[in-house]
Amino acid sequence: MAHLPLNQIINGNCVETLNALPEKSVDLIFADPPYNLQLQNDLYRPNSSKVDAVNNKWDKFPSFAKYDEFTSNWLHAAKRVLKDTGTIWVIGSYHNIYRVGAIMQNLGFWFLNDIVWIKANPMPNFRGVRFANAHETILWAQKKKGAKYTFHHQSLKTLNDDSRENGLQMRSDWFIPLAAGKERLKTNGTKDHPTQKPEALLYRVILSSTNPGDVVLDPFFGTGTTGAVAKKLGRKFIGIERDKKYVKVAQKRIDSLPKADPTAILIEKKRQVRIPFGALIENGYLNAGEFIYFGNKGNITAKILANGHIRHKNIEGSIHKVGSAIQNAPCNGWDHWFYIDKKKREKIVLDKLRQRYRAKMNKLQSESVINKLQKE
Numbered sequence: 404m405a406h407l408p409l410n411q412i413i414n415g416n417c418v419e420t421l422n423a424l425p426e427k428s429v430d431l432i433f434a435d436p437p438y439n440l441q442l443q444n445d446l447y448r449p450n451s452s453k454v455d456a457v458n459n460k461w462d463k464f465p466s467f468a469k470y471d472e473f474t475s476n477w478l479h480a481a482k483r484v485l486k487d488t489g490t491i492w493v494i495g496s497y498h499n500i501y502r503v504g505a506i507m508q509n510l511g512f513w514f515l516n517d518i519v520w521i522k523a524n525p526m527p528n529f530r531g532v533r534f535a536n537a538h539e540t541i542l543w544a545q546k547k548k549g550a551k552y553t554f555h556h557q558s559l560k561t562l563n564d565d566s567r568e569n570g571l572q573m574r575s576d577w578f579i580p581l582a583a584g585k586e587r588l589k590t591n592g593t594k595d596h597p598t599q600k601p602e603a604l605l606y607r608v609i610l611s612s613t614n615p616g617d618v619v620l621d622p623f624f625g626t627g628t629t630g631a632v633a634k635k636l637g638r639k640f641i642g643i644e645r646d647k648k649y650v651k652v653a654q655k656r657i658d659s660l661p662k663a664d665p666t667a668i669l670i671e672k673k674r675q676v677r678i679p680f681g682a683l684i685e686n687g688y689l690n691a692g693e694f695i696y697f698g699n700k701g702n703i704t705a706k707i708l709a710n711g712h713i714r715h716k717n718i719e720g721s722i723h724k725v726g727s728a729i730q731n732a733p734c735n736g737w738d739h740w741f742y743i744d745k746k747k748r749e750k751i752v753l754d755k756l757r758q759r760y761r762a763k764m765n766k767l768q769s770e771s772v773i774n775k776l777q778k779e
């Protein structure tokens with residue numbers, strides 16, 4: 404498989420499938436691997452009804468050693484396909500997450516957080532012999548320690564609390580209900596999958612750690628929750644699932660969703676683009692040979708040069724350097740130099756012109772991203 408099977412579900416074993424994908428090609432991996440619950444017998448409620456527990460063949464391993472071997476194999480294969488800037492999320496319970504976490508560290512993944520998913524509506528401990536198991540852990544790690552990775556801090560703050568102007572920082576404890584009601588996929592009243600994850604959980608994962616258009620891979624796709632949320636948020640997905648029955652369920656689920664609206668998903672505030680003074684000259688906002696004024700009052704001037712430098716008497720250099728020489732103190736040229744607005748016939752600080760140019764550049768940049776997403 405030389406190319407990426409974008410927006411497709413591959414029916415197969417995740418290790419073999421991952422090994423056939425190009426190296427360093429995906430931005431994010433979300434993995435919900437078998438828990439290795441080791442359930443010996445069926446569980447019953449006090450009213451004798453059977454508990455819908457995970458008792459499937461795919462969750463059974465003969466020993467911890469075999470589970471570790473499996474975990475190491477798929478994590479190794481996952482690491483190869485992740486871009487160096489990529490991150491991985493792995494969800495699990497106390498049955499498996501400690502083993503998975505140690506193997507991740509051994510393979511060189513660098514932890515960024517461990518999230519506690521607190522289940523708003525957990526299953527009780529029917530026999531009353533332990534605490535109700537009301538949470539799962541999600542490990543978030545980067546492939547390469549210190550590499551630049553995606554984290555949309557501001558969007559998460561807004562998502563967390565929109566009553567404050569700047570939102571409220573999202574914490575590592577997430578209170579989210581289990582997938583239930585209309586969201587829970589069923590056929591003739593029977594759940595299609597025992598461990599379908601809530602979309603709200605994937606929403607936070609994908610929104611926080613990817614950009615629109617990024618590739619999100621899930622090696623244990625199940626009912627395709629990752630793919631469904633990726634599509635809603637305008638990301639591309641690759642799903643791998645061994646069981647044909649689940650592939651069918653996931654495909655139907657994803658096909659029923661409309662395409663995301665690119666103008667609604669480009670929400671992260673961009674970092675301010677650095678604008679050099681020369682860009683204003685290059686783009687005709689100011690011209691070489693014209694004069695700018697030091698301060699709003701007074702008559703100290705400097706001539707604009709074609710290379711973005713200015714000249715005052717025999718001092719030549721950037722707006723900052725010349726300003727600093729004039730006042731014999733550090734100087735931010737954008738706040739100290741003024742140009743004459745010909746229409747208004749008044750002096751206006753250079754920073755205003757920079758802001759005008761920056762707004763235009765930002766608009767152009769957003770339009771080009773939206774155009775690209777609309778074409779995909």
Ligand SMILES: C[S@@+](CC[C@H](N)C(=O)[O-])C[C@H]1O[C@@H](n2cnc3c(N)ncnc32)[C@H](O)[C@@H]1O
Binds near residue numbers: 629
């Ligand atoms: C815990 S479930 C994932 C559920 C999924 N997150 C959802 O929301 O529906 C794990 C899934 O991995 C699949 N699976 C187990 N071993 C696999 C393997 N080696 N390769 C591919 N899929 C596998 C199982 O069939 C099962 O559907």
